Amino acid sequence: MFKHLRLNEFKVFFYRLSLVYLFYFFARVLFYLFNKSILKVDSFSEFISLCYYGLAFDTTAILYVNLLFILLSVIPLYRNTNAGYQKVVFYVYFTTNLIAYATNFVDFIYYKYTFARTTVAVLNVLEHETNKMTLLFSFIIDYWYVPVLFLIFSAFWVFLYKKVTVKVEVPANKVYYFGFSTVSFLIIVLLTIGGIRGGDFNKATRPINLLDASRHVTNIVHSDIVLNTPFAIIRTMFTESFKKVSYQDVNEQVILEKVQPIKQYNNNPQTKPNVVVFILESFGKEYIGAFNKDTKIPNYKSHTPFIDSLSQQSMIFTNAYANGRQSIHGMSSVLAGIPSFKDAFTSSPYPKQKIESLASTLKSQGYNTSFFHGAANGSMGFLGFSNILGIENYYGRTEFNDDSQFDGYWGIWDEPFLQFMEKTLDKKATPFFASVFTVSSHEPYVVPEKYKNRFREGGVPIHKCVEYTDYALKRFFDEAKKKPWFSNTIFVMVADHCNQIYYEEYEKAINRYAIPILIYQPNSKYVGVDTDLAQQIDIYPTILDMVGYPKPFRSWGRSLFDKKSSQPFVINSTGTIYQFSKGNYICTFDGKKALGFYDKNDKELKNNLISSRNAEMQEIELNCKAFIEDYYDRVIDQKLYYKEK
Secondary structure (H helix, E strand, C coil), X not given: CHHHCCXXXXXXXXXXXXXXXXXXXXXXXXXXXXXXXXXXXXXXXXXXXXXXXXXXXXXHHHHHHCHHHHHHHHCCCCCCCCHHHHHHHHHHHHHHHHHHHHHHHHHHHHHHHHCCCCCCHHHHHHCCCCCHHHHHHHHHHHCCHHHHHHHHHHHHHHHHHHHCCCCCCCCCCHHHHHHHHHHHXXXXXXXXXXXXXXXXXXXXXXXXXXXXXXXXXXXXXXXXXXXXXXXXXXXXXXXXXXXXXXXXXXXXHHHHHHCXXXXXXXXXXXXXXXXXXXXXXXCCHHHCHHHCCCCCCCXXXXXXXXHHHHHCCCEEXXXXXXXXXXXXXXXXXXXXXXXXXXXXXXXXXXXXXXXXXXXXXXXXXXXXXXEEECECCCHHHHHHHHHHHCCCEEECHHHHCCHHHECCCCEECXXXXXXXHHHHHHCCCCCEEEEEECCCCCCCCCCCHHHCCXXXXXXXXXXXXXXXXXXXXXXHHHHHCCCCCHHHEEEEEEECCXXXXXXXXXXXXXXXXXXXXXXXXXXXXXXXXXXXXXXXXXXHHHHHHHHCCCCCEECCCCCCCCCCCCXXXXXXXXXXXXXXXXXXXXXXXXXXXXXXXXXXXXXXXXXXXXXXXXHHHHHHHHHHHXXXXXXXHXXXXXXXXCCCC
């Protein structure tokens, strides 16, 4: 029976895949040797550790590149072992692999100029160059030893490939042959899908991208050792939204006037209160009674008794909106003031750079910095991004270290995790900055078994989860207010994005982004309701204004408490269309021109006023253009921090 099971074929198949891993390892060693002066690994064991973490990224790239080879190797065709078929397999294998492998060799040299693995973005750089072939030949001549090395390693690879060959076999028993082949094919397909995702089948995590390499390192530059160039190119292949744009009516002066990308406030004396930012998963404004008093929704019901109570002692912003649509958009918007439009900034080719943020500016003032997220460490790329922001301590499911409190889907239940956070903060020296991203108010919308009769199904399934997280927040504050650090702390609550809609008011196009922003500081002057436009990217400059941060800093948002320096506005994107709100109008913009103008109260975007555009509309469109141009310039040119002259 065994002679019909294709064992020799599969042994050779796995040998050939193993060779790809071996040569990716060689490429990683060479990449380091060519760039060791700027990568600076302290020990051999550290380098081996980086190589180990690189296996997940190698696996993704290798499986993508070898999809056709894998298919040809495992599909049962009876003729798989004959010489002609194996020659086809040979050419498919080396054509795809050597093209991908060559990109690693380009980075032996190119990395010194970009300080990043090559991505699809390099094609954008070359797009308008007329001397592409000249540049290519110049590279080959100036760095002749790199192509020579590539040819040597390629020849060695071919030599090893030919050392192990498939034996010619003609299966006699079709039942055994096809039965074994079918089972093997399904297993290999399953393993390939998992490998492409980064070794994870869990729906709670998205496939690994460039950002995830940062979670494995203490020195951010080492993430480029963990990565490989084929992976960087593949993962950014469809990230075309990160391109520079240039508008005829926008120049540097317009950007300085309309966008004011460098801020400095002198409204408050310099102080050092603790700062705690709650980023609440899916906590749309719709669910919170204190934020809906003026919406006039018939038979409205609040699901947040604690937040409603806290709002009476806080400053709440009832006309606030998210700058993104997903959780992975939220962290960069809130903590670093960097919005996401078509694609997440953190999934782009550009997050691995020096970024000025709430964490970095407070850290420069002597703050200890922490980030809490109850999901698996690295979920959503938060661990990698917190590393990039320079956050000193990351606390996730691993640090919580008690999976009896795991919800079975996303992470640790909010109540025990927020209690863990509170106890952790008790041990921190002050001043400290801490942010937490909650997890429980998320699909599949379940609450702990012990609370199933307390938090019941509301109008939509998320309602009971919102009620549970609101209770978890109450428990956190009940404990925190007993501690000496509490009275000298600024607390911020904001949602990452909206979720299930129950009331018709929130089905309106603009209100799909409506979120709460709440700022609470015990016994402070910041109490009341502010109805001006507000957005996630305003939180970062607002906190710096409150604490009297003394230096200029990069920020696209504005302090919500500064009514003199700049006008309120909101920008976000549907994924294809920008939405820019300011003054009396909402502008929809396709990246080139305005598609529509709507009255600020026309949240459904029903009545397009573009045919009667006026001077204010013109000004709003110019403001939108200036923001977009400055955004992509700063992201792509790595100017996400203010460098004092």
